[in-house]
Amino acid sequence: MLEIKNLTMVYPTGTVALKDVSFKVEDGEFLGVIGLSGSGKSTLLRCINRLIEPTEGQIIWNGVDVTEADQSELRNIRREIGMVFQHFNLVKRSNVITNVLSGRLGYTPPAWSLINRFNRADREKAIQVLERLGIPEKAHNRADSLSGGQQQRVGIARALMQDPKMILADEPVASLDPVLAHSILGSLETLNQEDGITVMCSLHFLDLVQRYSTKVIGLRDGHLVFEGSKEDVQKIDDERFKDIYGEEAERLGA
């Protein structure tokens, strides 16, 4: 279970990206995070595994305060939380299997990774994961030779290698077309339902949120302005929508 308590994040530039945000994510949930561009979605997700250091507040992950963890504790926490990015963040020149295996680094003795060695079990697991995501034949292609959708699958495969209890996905489909978006989110949904992996996913389109999330939070200028169940989300009307997205926001055909 993940619990965020009074999280505040101020960038060195003075921008207050998150202000006193508190919420809970139960195990097995598919949590959608919505909000306008600049509302602090990426900042929130990156604070959870401390890719950026939060200014104030607590992040309790299964009873452990992430903000208090030292370097080795932090690495142990991070390897339980997979992360998927909008721009995939693959090492483009490396081949797919290496990218996938790099998700395993948190479990690999550092000295071994110097000579580029993973054990047999890891390599077999990598192939299995790729098979599960439907791209086993691409294992030895260079990452940048894949299409966008395939690259995002590699990104998910890398996260799966961590045996994650939770996956943080920062706009995983924002650079993909709608058909691919459904297929990628479908994969995440499968993982969520079959493997019980908690998913926390920021999304731009309300219809995607309504289709996949079991719970939703909304951010606006760094404040938590909405928190609701799947049913609440289905009932979001124009009034509520403007609450989250601001006065000027227009609802694009949901």
Next chain:
Amino acid sequence: MTETTEIQRSSSPLHAILSLIIPGAGQVFAGQIVRGISILAATLILGFLSIWTSAQRARFPDMGVSARIFVIVLLQCLALLALLLIVRYLILRSMQDDASADAASRGILGVGYIAIILIASRPIMDLAGHTPGMLEIYETTLLLAAASLAGLWLWQSNDAALLGAGNPAGSWTPAILVGTLLILSLGWSITGIDISKAISEFSDTQVILRRIVWPWRTAFEYDIDTVESQARIQAPCPPGAIGPEVNEPLVGEAWISVTPTCGDMTVSDNTGTTLGTELTITGGGFEPGQVVEVLWKNPIGNPFTPRGVGETEITISPDGTFVSSLNIPLALVADTAEGAQLHTLVIRQESNEVFTGRLSDQMNLALVGILESIMIGLMATFFGIILAFPVSFLAARNLMMPIMSKTGGVVGGFVGLVPGIWAAIIGTQYVISLFGGLEQAPIIIAIIMVILFLGLGGLGWRLGAWIISQLIEALPVSIGRGVIGFSFAALAATPGYLLGLGFSRGILSIPLSVEVAAVNEQTYAIIGAVILGVAGAAFGYFSGNEGEVSIGALVYAVTRTILNIVRSIEPIIWALVAVIWVGLGPFAGTIALTLHTIAALGKLYSESIESIDPGPIEALQATGANRLQTIVYAVVPQILPPFISFTIYRWDINVRMSTIIGAVGGGGIGFILIQWIRLFQYDAVGLGVWLIAVTVALLDFVSSNIRARYV
């Protein structure tokens, strides 16, 4: 009439006059302060540069005189230019307003101005110096500089007039053109360009150029084929002596025969010379058309050319024979000699040089030299890569900046580093003694040493950081802050001391007596230590253990500074240092190039690290990978292509460099080349130059191929 507003813009005489008196003043007055100051600075700098240069180039350098002459010439130029401008204005006014006439008149004005100045250069200069011959002393440079400055002066005055009347700021182009002309004319003078000399004396280069361009005769060894034939003659000829037998002609072999074979030598005394017996020499079997040499050997066997007694060089007739005559020369015969004195007449033919196919000594030396050069370049590149690679990570801003540490940890780290390094030194000494001396196994010991320093230093750092952090947590807050403040003070005082010392020695030192200097040094050193110490204490106390220091930024700054300094010193200079360090030879050159390569590659590498995509790094951090793993999996694959490309580029440079680094004793072909140059052995120099050219061309070919394949 909108077209003509361009020409007849309104202008303000007041501003023009201000600028005429002090360049830039009108602009400042019109509110364009930066423009005005720039103009004043440019005028002053250009004026000073002109005076200084012409003073240096004059035969009797005197800044005062040069300045006076320059100013007078400048005034003359200003007057001339003003006159020309008035003439142009009057002509243009009488004509129809016409943009093309305006443009043309500008060109004519410029060319005419310079032409008049050049034509009237002698009177202008003589007028300025009040004596004839000034042009010879100060050269045309001064004149052209003054003429350009005059142009600049009037331009900025006009500029001020326009600005003063509220026009928008005009283009700098005219000023830049005139300024460039001025600087070019100064440059012409300073570099001593002399075109007539370059043309008239070009033929002098022929002698060496021909030998350098085509030196291949020197590359091989040639044998000289010599044919010799001899005849024996007895001299002096005592009564009754008949001399040796006359030689018979031979077939298929060179032969000579001489008659008679007995005679008297030429005698010289103060009454004159009495020629010896005339000998008739016939011969055959020689190379037709060639010249043979006549030699005389006395009874002891010493050969000499018998001069004044007949032909000493004979041309062989087409059938291979010759006939000649020679009087027996004066040859020393020992007083004590007894019996018949037998001399030898030698006819020697030196035929053409024979190609042997063997390389000459010089060619061998050149080949060894170029091989040595290539190897110097190769080794320097190799060591350069090995050392620049880790260093480049320390010099990459994007990797280092995020490395933050709690202040307590940093202090503890430094405190722990000291015993760590100390232990490493002791350990190294122990290892050396274990091996029985450094020279027993230098490479192994060096590797162990690096491991010891990194390992023990790192251990010390971690231990120190841990201990101090624990200590601070255990202590009350204010005492903890005190500890941190104190430690920072101690840490900062050391560089403060050194800086103070450097300051007193470097900037203030020279005129002080030894005693005073010693006292002063300490004073400054202590002042430095106190200043930085107090600053450190304050920083440490106020930031406390919660404060964070970017230890990465510190390492980055130090590494970058060192790299920049090392890189800005040319390899040739490093070679001078290395020659003193390890002696003449290729090792010195290797050290010099390695140092420079580390710095250059370190910078290039770290810049390519800085430009990588940060996404994968973030992604790998999120998987729980540690720093080392992140570098291996996210950074290295991204930087490999630029690294390969930069390395090849550097290898290229290193081989080129290694061919000249020998000139200062760094081994390789340059070392031999510089000796040949000093001995005027231009053929050999040519060999070296050719080998370098061939090597560089091959290298270009290879490196561009590799680059095309991998990058």
